[in-house]
Amino acid sequence: MDSTVPDSLQTAAPRGESPELDEKRLSHSDEDSPHTPDFPTKVDWVDDPDNAQNWKLAKRVFHTIVPTLIAFVTTLASSIYTPGRSEVQVEFGVSTTVAILPFSFYTLGLAFGPLIASPCSENFGRRAVYFVCTPIFGLFILGSGFSKSIASLTVCRFFAGCFGSPALSVGNATLSDIWAPHERAIPMAILVCAPFLGPTLGPLIGGFVAADKGWRWTQWVTLFFTAAFLSPAFFMSETYRKQILKKRAKRQQRADGGAALRRTETVASHASRAAQSTRALLMNTIGRPVHMLVTEPIIGLFSLYVAFIFAMQYAFFAAFPWVFSTAYGFDLRQQGLTFLGLGVGCVVGFATICASNRLVDAPRAARWREANAQQQLEAGVRAGARGRAAASPPPEFALSIAYPGSLLLPAALFLFAWTARPSIHWIVPIVAETLFGAANLLIFMACTLYLMNTYGPAYGASAMAACSLLRYVLGAVFPLFILQMYEALGTGWATSLLGFVSVGMAGLPWGFVRWGGWLREKSGYPCEG
Structure with a gap:
């Protein structure tokens, strides 16, 4: 597999020069140009007051929370529809599979939106993407609530997903602008919780709203959240x-x-x-994430792992109501409450990440910096990605939280598979949900940190867009067949099948500890590790 980056996919530099050389220009001060003695031709960005990493802590926290809130409402909108699916099916006279299409097409929109928005953030800045995309997202959500046919509902939700998705991938890039690699664990954990808490709480909120007000109000409640969470974004500054x-x-x-x-x-x-250059812009915005997904083994492998566990979560939004209504006779509101297990799992996963960062990762990074003090000093006078990499611990440090997650995930699936039955109390499969939610977050967080620490601000948004593409494509496809699979195989074997696949993928984080450095050396894109 050829990982060489085509010229059209690299951000343009003068002919004969490389992007790494451009990094040198932006990273270190130098003597003034002899032709312009009053103006430096190089910028010492490390100490620049406009560098987002030099902002006051309160400002950096604010710029972490706002993308998190927008990402939360974007993912909340995906699953808040599912409790009203039966009502949509009756109102429009369609089959169960067709009634799921508005949910799947929204998820599909989440896949394709970052292909354009994320590289655009690398060309026009992060702030512009938030301001352009999020209001349009709200308009399509409004249109979804007023839809008079299943076709218009599906189309509106697809475009809502497209314009809501940038908050997910650009949010990661925003945090990489604000926080240094050794500071990113907690902020990234906060942001990463959004794509898990949002769709987890969606069926809970949607269950009560759909039962009392009808399915259309699930869309309008989403619009209220959007208006509330977008307002603070007007006070954001550019971070790129x-x-x-x-x-x-x-x-x-x-x-x-x-x-x-x-x-x-x-x-x-x-x-x-x-x-x-219009052609270069189009290649950067669309071609680069796809090229990275296909040619970069780091992105391809981690994207496949994350996409599988994420698709399982989205499939469970359709499967769990069937499981608990069949095994325990739960009504619409009770079915929504079962998703609290996933929500608690997210909280447990977040607490585990915080504890690991404080007790394991931070001391480990401090020992690494102490042992490599001379190397860091030399890196201070070197420019570009290689210099920054020498001053930071290797990206593999971020994978420590994936080790327990990779083992916990199949255990949770097998526990759910063989305990979700009338003879066993419903709390046991709920506990299995909690373990699944925690494992899901640990793996996703580790993979996100690894990709951002590897590709940095310059290509990190495109790397996350590539990851989002595969993640949400599978998330859109899985719900279309998951009910048929559960009805045909039963809860035990259907969930066990997913468990067997997760066992096969569990060794991926462990393998990168051994071969991650070698893969970065072979990368066709500048890596920071």
Whole structure:
């Protein structure tokens, strides 16, 4: 498999120069240009006050919470529809599979939206993507609530997913702008909880809303959440380095009557140069994530693992109501309450991540930095991704929380498979849900940290877009056949089949500890590890 990056997928640099050289221009101060002695041609970004990592803690926390809230409502919208599926089926006179399509097509929209939005954030900044996409998301949710046919409902929810999805992938990139690699564990854990708590609480909220007000109100409640959570975003600042430097150069150009643009050409990012070419922009926005997914083994393998566990969660939104209504006779509200097990699992997983970061990861990273103090000092005078990598622990440090998760996941599936039956109290499969939710979050968090720490701010958003593509495509497909599979095989063997697949994939995090460094060396994209 050829992992060489085509020129059209690299952010453009002057002919004969590499993006890594551009990184050097942006990372370290140097002597002033002899032609422009009053203006530095290199920027010491590490100590720059506009660097988001130098902001006050309160401001960085604010810029962590806002993307998390938007990501929460985006994923809440995916599953809040499911309790009203039966009502939709009756109102529009369609089959069960067709009634699931608005749920699956929304999830499909979550897959394709980041292909454009994430690389656009690398060209135009993170803030612009939030402001353009989220209001349009709200408009399509509004249209979903007023839909008069299953076709219009499906189309509106598909485009709602497309425009809501950037908060998921761009949010990861925003946090990589704000927090240094050794600081990212807790902020990333907060953000990563959103794609799990959102769809977990969706059936709970939707169950009560659909029972009292009807399925249309599940869409309008989502709109209320969107309006409330988008409002704080108006106070956000741009976090992406290259966009900040681009705007700074433009301000200086206006102040100097145009001369500054020529003098500050070296601080203009290669991403902004790519934006000048329509063809290059299209290749960056659509081609790069797909190319990374196909040619980068790191992204391909982790995306497959995360996509499988994520698709299982989305499949369970359709399967759990059937399981608990069949085995225990639960009504609509009670079926929604069963998803509390997944929610508690997310909380347990988050607490485990925090404890691991404090008791294991942080001391381990401190010991690494102490043992590699001289190497870090040398990295301080080197530019680019390789210099930053030498000053940070290897990305494999982030995989420690995936080890228990990879073992807990199949155990939870087998426990649910053979305890969800009338002869065993319903609390036991709920406990299995909790273990599944915790394992799911641990694995997802580890994979997200690994990808962001490996590809950094420059390509991290595209890496997450590639991961999101496969994740949500499978998440859209699984619910379409999961009910038929459970009806044909029964709860025991249907869930066990998923458990056997998870056993086969459990060794992936362990394998990257051994071969991760070798794969990064073979990568066609600049890696920071």
